[in-house]
Amino acid sequence: MQYTDFNIITMPRQQPHPRLDQLFGSALRVRLLRLLLDHPLDAWTIPEIHRRLRIHHTPLKRELENLRTFGIVTMSMNGENGDPAYQVHTNALLYPELKSLFLKARLLIERALVQEI
Numbered sequence: 001m002q003y004t005d006f007n008i009i010t011m012p013r014q015q016p017h018p019r020l021d022q023l024f025g026s027a028l029r030v031r032l033l034r035l036l037l038d039h040p041l042d043a044w045t046i047p048e049i050h051r052r053l054r055i056h057h058t059p060l061k062r063e064l065e066n067l068r069t070f071g072i073v074t075m076s077m078n079g080e081n082g083d084p085a086y087q088v089h090t091n092a093l094l095y096p097e098l099k100s101l102f103l104k105a106r107l108l109i110e111r112a113l114v115q116e117i
Helices: 020-024 027-036 046-053 057-069 094-115
Strands: 072-076 085-088
Touching: 020 027, 020 057, 027 057, 027 085, 027 094, 046 057, 046 085, 057 072
Parallel strands: none
Antiparallel strands: 072 085
């Protein structure tokens, strides 16, 4: 069996698009992490994330709490209306690895798309 150059997730070459939701177990979690990791200096309120990702409030709140439990996301009360605002915790132990993993996954997808063309 051949593997891609991205041996961290060791996806077989037969799957041209290794999907992070398979690794993380939740497409919602991946979309949320991608947004937060792509904008590490921005603090997002739940309505802002809802508008951006079209995720319902209840599962969104649950995922944000899960990410807070792991120390990946911080919460502050600096939203416009006193709403909680969430931001990726750039000093978290897992931050550099998560950022790198998401970047590599994006590069693999782009590479696969170029090969298809």
